[in-house]
Amino acid sequence: MTEDKFIQYREAAHLAGQTRYLPDLELYEGTLRGYAVSSPYAHARLIEMDTSGALAFPGVVAVVTANDIPGPNTMAPIIDDEPCLLPVGGVCSYMGHVVCLVAADSLENAKKAAALIQWKWEVLPPVLSVEKSMDNKDFLFEPLHLIRGNTREAMEKAPFREKGSLQAGGQEHYYFEPQSAYAVPRHQGGFFIRASTQSPSDNQRFAASLLRLKASDIEVQAGCIGGGFGGKQSQANWAVAWSSLLAWKTNKPVLMMMERDQDFRITGKRHPFKASWEVGFDHLGKILAIDLSVAFDCGWCTDVSYAVLHHSLFHIDGAYFIPHLNAIYYPCKTNKPSNTAFRGFGVPQAFSIIESIVTQIARALGKDPAVVRWQNYYGIKKNNTTPCNMLVENNILRAAHRQILEKSGYNGLRRQIKAFNRKHISVKRGLALVPGKFGISFNESFFNQAGALVNIYRDGSLLIHVPGTEMGQGLYDKSRTVVSRELGVSIERIRVCDTSTAVIPNTTSTAASTGSDFAGSALKDACDKLKKRLNPIALEMMGLDKGWLEWKNNAIACKEAGKSISFNQLALHAYMVLESLSEKGFYKREGIGFELETMEGRPYWYYVMGCAVTMVELNLLTGEFRIPDVWILHDCGVPIDQGIDLGQIHGAFIQGMGWCTMEKLITDEKGQLLTNSLDNYKIPGIWELPENFHIDLFQGNPEPRNVQNSRAIGEPPLIYALSVWLALCDARGKMLSIPATSEELIKPLYDEK
């Protein structure tokens, strides 16, 4: 590979240290640093506040409080319960609640000034557990119900019944680039904001509303960002709002970059939960009825919890047909950061619940859990509708199950493990199989739209604009691939522009794994339109009246006439004959949605499925474990870029494993997050990577409803990580809560006889 070709790739710049994330930007002269000042209590009323000391501190240019905000002091994405800054008289709802903002010539000065703010608080008792908020019935919105059939009757008739419970902790995103935004006032008015974000259009909307400006006055731009994982879906609004408020107040560029401990303290995480259930089943392990209630710790405000809980509830069936279901989700309000989107968006939680139910059935019947899973999968012709009455199409659950049993040699392994465990006292092996089924789309119908722009230049090079942001998931490269295939041009000549609200308006968050579905589909639309307009010109250039044209190998050819022209010739000629070489594309998914009353409808465009098997070896003496083997069979349809998809599977699995096994958030009785750095919050390192990671892509099941027959990839494989947790439960011989840290896994063997 030559150096020339090398620099064509986004990752090449990453590897050479050339990518400039927000902390690396070259800043305009006179740029100020912003600092957000947080409440010192988890629950307290702000009686009074005096910021004059801070304002007088050397280097400080401005202090912004709620009173200064020109527009409405709100930035809630769904339910209006989230002020941008806490006003005097208001009640702070978590330790970290932002009260005011300081802009100074350096971060050090801003922080020193912040310490000079005088305030008086009336401290209130914090609610820090879902039990407490359940007792108080303190919910952020009405609990959600998903009901099918007659659970009570079916439960009574069921030959077997089991009760159980499960609790899981949260998870910090730990994107490597912290929450950050750089707001620059424009000469003509308005602001240009460079942000580390998954939602440029939301950021634009909130900045405009806070400043009483129009959306057109604000441009939000995102280049390659240093990870998101859902953490920059709604929560990127904060840094954007704060930096633009300070930039507006000072008329100077303001860089707002959360420090790592601040990021830990202020931003929300994956939703922890406590679930309890009763399940009725028959002698084969077939589920007859499930009665289930889950209390989700949503934190202090709604944020996107409303959507997370819906998405989760729509997956409470897992991969299984449940004839009678009564599920209730409680959105508990607690005095903690507002829990938010995190890769999987409630689905990993739902799967952990249903999979622990299935495991418990297997235990009760003395069967292998894989056998019970097989009994309960959605069918192809019958038992093929979800509790919200959506048809499960292109169902490969049983096929994937069968294939993974074979690939992993599951039954042989099971026998070996039994023999191994009989022989060993302090080391035990465990095995688990977990299916995946993940619905793709935003449940809210209007989110399912996207725009894109394709520019061809007269020299035959292309520049594309996509609606989504590039956070490492490979959206930009997949977008190039889609255009490359549609227009038959080599990928090297296609460049992707930084994502901007000024070019593609009204975009939906790059979330719900829809990034490449949406961008790819909109780009395809643009390419189709371009071809439609340029085909007659190409024919004319070939001296033909009509003919079927093939766009391939940087050329346009008419096979039947044996003629062809190069892409470059066509581009130049089209320009000369006054034909536009630019085209916008648009994509919408119509018909997605559900009835709020009955929860019935079609919340998803399609499902992504697969299956995983994990074997673990647990040292009972220490609670440490190793993972000799993981097998995954995942369905990407026809992958747009197999390398990217494999990377997403690996990455999601390890990230999910972090949630299941080692990432533990600890809050003290005052509501202070004690795990606020990598020193005390542990994410997986390279030793946590399984020793043998066997990944295959399921063959022969293209997705007809999606661009180039591909399927979305970002979130679904995270579910497979539950196989590590379940294998550990298997090795430990009991159900474990999440995360199953060594503290859960260790077994006191010292007093065994």
Next chain:
Amino acid sequence: MELLRFYLNGKPREIDFSHRDSPPLSCSVLQYLRQYEKLTGTKQVCGAGDCGACTVIVAHKDEATGLEKRCSADSCIMRLPRLHGKHLLTIEAPERFLDTLPIREAFLRERASQCGVCSPGMVLSSYIHMNNHLPMNQDQIRRSLSGNLCRCTGYQSILDAVISLDRNPDLKSGREDPLDFPQVEKRMHAFVQGDNVYLLPLTLEDLYVARKKYPAARIASGFTGSCMDYKGPVIDISRVYELLQVHVSDSGISLGAGCSFETMKMQMAQYFPYMIPYLDSFASLQVRNQASLGGNIADGSPVGDTMPLCLAHDAVCVVCGPRGTRRIKASHFTTGYRKVALRADEVLLAVEFPFPEKGTYYFAHKQARRKNMDISSVSFAASVRVEGKTCTSVRLAYGGMAAVPARALHAERFLKGKMFSQANCQKASAWLEKDFSPISDVRGSASYRMDVAKNMLIFLYESYNGEHDGR
């Protein structure tokens, strides 16, 4: 006024700390690179030596051999003055000095960079792996990269990328142009900025002089522990000749307190191979290159993971000062929570590990949430001498179980003179309740710590008996 002299990516640098626009004396190498050199390829993520995103390569000329040696370091916790006389290489270094191109190409082929923030650090740690000619197997590569975290890739592609470099003919690592090093005089270096000083003594005599002149200055060697955030006057003892000496005699090995953990590992490999996995689990390679044995012990931390080793070996801490040298048993060195037996003018000179008596079995285990880069909840080191079947001598040392690392004397007393068996180890574990009453914190609850401590005795017995590979 002494100038700080080093090379950066092939170019000489001189820093006058008395100058108005110069970086602060406490400036980290990372801050210097990003703020003063505008080199942003070295990334800041955790800011505390916990992730490796800021990995740089520090080259120095080995005094004895005259050979160039390259080591990785976390630049976020490395003080700028430590570069004096060295050559700093970053991801931006020209290929003729630092050939990372084949590595980057391999990463690109394997799609081993997603969001990309960890990538420059990963590339440099991979480079060091290649530069040290380490075996190209999974295990060794994991060892080399265990100080670099990635939140996106799940590591498989990174591992594959490095493995693919095996026998790559393009790789020039180790065959680059020789590096330049600045001439620095062989005497104590002193960098002054207003009231603040940074002293780099080269001998014990220098050190005593420096201490007398700046009694308030803190002594630091690696800056990876409790000095990490300290910004005041410092005496950096990492170059004190006497502290870097390793002596092997008939009776044992004496390690200079200034030896880095990596040096310690190398030295101990021959005599106490059981220690290697234990030492390997400390922090990360980048940190082990900087952190010293002496710092770990003299910090007096309840979880200073080398102390249990010292206790299990009945090691001797040799301390020295202007008034002479004293030998203190390791068991008497830590006197309380972050308190040690050093007098105000003394430093830890060396630690003497006696060679094992025949028939002695050693065992060590560090228990933490993650295998690497984690502070232990409990650490354990033991030596057991078994004659016939009887346990004639036993030392059971724990970290994380009390305010200081300590031996479990009750449990030891129970075991001594008894048959060394699973049953007796189980019984001995009950005595740990008398030896320790651990606390609960973010690294584990009191009951968990006690469970671990007790299970360790079973673990010890099983490894002794060959039932457990002690992984």
